[in-house]
Structure formats: C-alpha cells, structure tokens
Amino acid sequence: MDHAGATAAPQRGPGRGGPDHQPGRGAGADDDRAAGAAPAGREAGRDDAQGGGRQGRRGPPRRRCLRLRGHAEPRGSAAQDHGHGQEGRRSPAPVRAHARAGRATLGLPPRLWSRLRGFSPAARQFLLFSLLTYTAGNIFSLVFNLYMNALGFHNDVIGLFNSLPAVGVLCVGLPFAALADRIGYRLFVLGGSVAATVASLVLALAAVRLWAVLAAGAFALALTVLGILGVPMLTQLSTPAERVALFSVSQSLSWVGTLTGDLLGGVAPETASRLTHAPASSAASLRAAFVAMTILLLATLPTAVRLSGARGLVPIEVFPVRQLLRVDAARFARILLPQLLIGIGAGMLLNFVQLFLAQRFHLGPGPIGALLALIAALAAVTSLLSPVLSRRLGMTRAIGLAQLAGFPLVLGLAFTFSLPLALGILVVRQLALNLQGPLFQIFGMEYVDARERARLAISQNVVFSLGFGGLGPLVSGLLQVRGGYQLAFSVSALFYLLGGTIFLVLFARSRPAVEV
Numbered sequence: 001m002d003h004a005g006a007t008a009a010p011q012r013g014p015g016r017g018g019p020d021h022q023p024g025r026g027a028g029a030d031d032d033r034a035a036g037a038a039p040a041g042r043e044a045g046r047d048d049a050q051g052g053g054r055q056g057r058r059g060p061p062r063r064r065c066l067r068l069r070g071h072a073e074p075r076g077s078a079a080q081d082h083g084h085g086q087e088g089r090r091s092p093a094p095v096r097a098h099a100r101a102g103r104a105t106l107g108l109p110p111r112l113w114s115r116l117r118g119f120s121p122a123a124r125q126f127l128l129f130s131l132l133t134y135t136a137g138n139i140f141s142l143v144f145n146l147y148m149n150a151l152g153f154h155n156d157v158i159g160l161f162n163s164l165p166a167v168g169v170l171c172v173g174l175p176f177a178a179l180a181d182r183i184g185y186r187l188f189v190l191g192g193s194v195a196a197t198v199a200s201l202v203l204a205l206a207a208v209r210l211w212a213v214l215a216a217g218a219f220a221l222a223l224t225v226l227g228i229l230g231v232p233m234l235t236q237l238s239t240p241a242e243r244v245a246l247f248s249v250s251q252s253l254s255w256v257g258t259l260t261g262d263l264l265g266g267v268a269p270e271t272a273s274r275l276t277h278a279p280a281s282s283a284a285s286l287r288a289a290f291v292a293m294t295i296l297l298l299a300t301l302p303t304a305v306r307l308s309g310a311r312g313l314v315p316i317e318v319f320p321v322r323q324l325l326r327v328d329a330a331r332f333a334r335i336l337l338p339q340l341l342i343g344i345g346a347g348m349l350l351n352f353v354q355l356f357l358a359q360r361f362h363l364g365p366g367p368i369g370a371l372l373a374l375i376a377a378l379a380a381v382t383s384l385l386s387p388v389l390s391r392r393l394g395m396t397r398a399i400g401l402a403q404l405a406g407f408p409l410v411l412g413l414a415f416t417f418s419l420p421l422a423l424g425i426l427v428v429r430q431l432a433l434n435l436q437g438p439l440f441q442i443f444g445m446e447y448v449d450a451r452e453r454a455r456l457a458i459s460q461n462v463v464f465s466l467g468f469g470g471l472g473p474l475v476s477g478l479l480q481v482r483g484g485y486q487l488a489f490s491v492s493a494l495f496y497l498l499g500g501t502i503f504l505v506l507f508a509r510s511r512p513a514v515e516v
Helices: 043-053 092-103 105-118 121-150 155-183 186-205 209-236 243-276 283-308 329-350 353-361 365-393 395-415 419-447 450-507
Strands: none
Touching: 121 155, 121 186, 121 209, 121 243, 121 283, 121 353, 121 365, 155 209, 155 450, 186 209, 186 283, 209 450, 243 283, 243 365, 283 365, 329 395, 329 419, 329 450, 353 365, 353 419, 365 395, 365 419, 395 419, 395 450, 419 450
C-alpha cells in the first residue's frame, strides 16, 4: 500500500508490495499492496493525473517555470513520455474534470461509470484486464508468506523467496522494455497471462513444496513483466485527450483490486476451513485462495486475446538498445538512491506484515485480509490529499517529511504487543507514506530531461523492486531469525530515516516546475 515512487500492475514479488508501492503499486513509494507488483499502468500515470489536476483553469503552461536543470520541460509523467505516438498539448477539459472529481468524492461512482463509457474499447479492455490481474496478485501477496510458513519454511527462507523475483526484475526489466518497444506488447500480454494462469493452477493443486516454490516464482515473474510494461501499454492505448482521466480511473480500479484481493484472500481459506474442518492456516485451506486466484486469471484470458489484437500495441518507434544507458547518470543516481533506501525499509516491513500479525497476535487469514482491506480503503481516500500536502509544505518537504515519518512509526511497531496499537501504527504509516508516492513520481519526472523520463520510470521500477522485493525481505528474514521482529523492524525504521534525510539533503533547494 505504499510506493516509494514506482508503478502499479501487480509488479511485486511473493511478499506484500504496494502503494506507498505502486515504483507504480511502482517504484518510489513503499506499499503494502504492491511495490514491485502494482496494477498495470498505475504509477506514472497516476502521478500525471494528480499533477495535471492542479492546473485547474489555467491556460497553456508558460515557459517561465523554474527548471531543476534547465532542459527538462514541465510536461507530464513518465506515462506520457513513454507513449510512442504524437501527443501534442493536453486539452484543459479533462484536467478540470479531474480536479473537480477530487473535490466531489460523493459523486465518484457515477463519474467513474461515465468516464468508462467515454474511453476507447481497447482502453476499457485494458482496465478490465488490469483489475482482474491486480486482484489476483493481491490474493497472492496476502497468502504467499502464510502458505510458505504452513509448508514448514522458516522466516529467513521465506525472506529469500520474496527476494528472488527482484532478481528477475533486475535481469529482465530493461531488456524486456527495450524488446517490447521493438516488437510490440502483444507477445508479452499473452505470454504473461498464460504463464500466470498456469502457475496459479499449479499452486492450487500441488501439495509438494518444490512445485509450490517453482510455481510461485513463475507467477511472480509473470506479473512483474506485466507490471513493468503496464504504464507504456496504457499510454499507447489512450489518446492525449483521455489520458489524464484514464490514468485516474486506472488508479481507482487498482485500489478496488487491492480491497477485493485482500477480502477474497482472507475469506477463501476461512470458507475452506469450515467445509473441511481443517485450520484456516493449514496449507490445504490456504490453497483455496489460489483456486480463487486461478478463476480470476482464467477470466483474464479472453480479454488478453482481444487486447493483443489492439492496434496500439504494435511497435511505433524503435528504442535503440545502444541508447538504453545514455542518461545523466549523476541525476539518476541522486533520485534513485533515496528510493532504494525507502524500498529496502518498506520491503523489510511490508513483506512480513501477514506473518507479523499471524505470529505475534495469532490472527488467521480472514481477519488479516479484512484488516489489510480496511487499510487499503483508507489509503484510497487519502491518496487524493497529495496535492493539498504539496501546496502546504512544498513538494520536496512533503516527500522528505512523509518518508521521515516512517522512522518513529515502524520503530514503535517493532516493540508493541498491543494489537489495537499495532493496527493504529500500520494505518498511520500507510497513510503517511501513501501521500508521498505520487509526489515522488512527479518530482522524478520533472527532475530529469524529458527524453529520459521513460528510462527513469523503468529504472525506478527496477531499483525499488531491488530494495522492496530483493534486499529488504532477504535482510529482514535473516534478522528475524536472530532477533525477532524487534530487530528486523528497528533496522527497517533506520532505512526510512536514512532515505528521508538523504532526500531532504540532496533536494532541499530543488523546486519542480509544477510548483512554479
């Protein structure tokens, strides 16, 4: 539920990743929904939607804005710059509509359906595909650690399992993105959907530990690929006039997927427990959640077939591989370092939230799913407050202070044995970190040259996944074996402190163009 700045289709690994998730749930905000497995096409687009909503009734943007280096034009987020078609200037109408939607929350459902009807058929198919896939990914995130624990694995080994998909992101993220730009996204949509469905079916049926681990790895890798390519896919399938509204709806549906996935992932084992008289935390009962996950993924296959035939998914402009790493390395390093630290801290905590609640407070899958769904609902509401926080504090201070807030909260969580207090801390931490996620994305897009934004978006996904899904759970699992959750979460709190402090030191005098 919190991204440090990255993208949204399920891009996370076996553990719990998400919207603080997003680099988005993806990279740039830690999230207990999906940092490495956010719903397809969420993060960068979301930031663009929120950034665009602030323009209100202004005319076309003037070139008087203060730029962070002098050549980065104040355009949109990575979602727009990764699109390969002609874009032109955004019309003010959807921007005004988005701003009004943020103020009229009671009218959200009618507006949502009205917007859905106005999108192109390919865009609506992609939103349906993302919703079903992201819901399935959240079921997986909720149940995976509990299932591995039920199979007899210890926390350090579970942490290692959580880190493996990040290695896959590191190895295939940039090459797959470049390859998709060359050959189009059709093969990846179909291949990723089929691979995820087969892996989910194996998880639902296989009781052998080796098969379960291999299937979980394949599932996580398939959703990671879909997540990395989600933002550019949604950009290609949309027109400039509908892009702001489309990404806004995509973000809303990602929260719906989180809520639904958490509830289904908790209810399915409890229902199986009542029918079979086995404990809800047993491996047999937990496999019922994978059955629900498989049904959802089977429902995505017809949509994936139709989506693969969309004209927008063919290659439009070749992205030369030799230019992949030709970027301003110093600027990339400055913006990615705090994100890596926040990702590690978030990964040490959020990948083990389920086990923390189960082992310290003896909660079952049903209550855990309900509690995480409640936190997701609250986060969905507070995500609309990011522009307000930015206007009050300034974007740089808002990001840094929100990241620093994770330090005392996670430290308090490490040493509390009161369930109400622990839940309160989890809620406050989630809301605080969720606020800075969209702001971090916008900040990064404004900080680099417009021609480098697509590569920054990919780099944010890779770096955040490396921290959230790789180093974070690996280190946390090892520390838990030696010092329990007190030691592991205390070290996690230190990473929040380091990340927020370094961000404020590096960018204290930086002012994004959107603030001017």
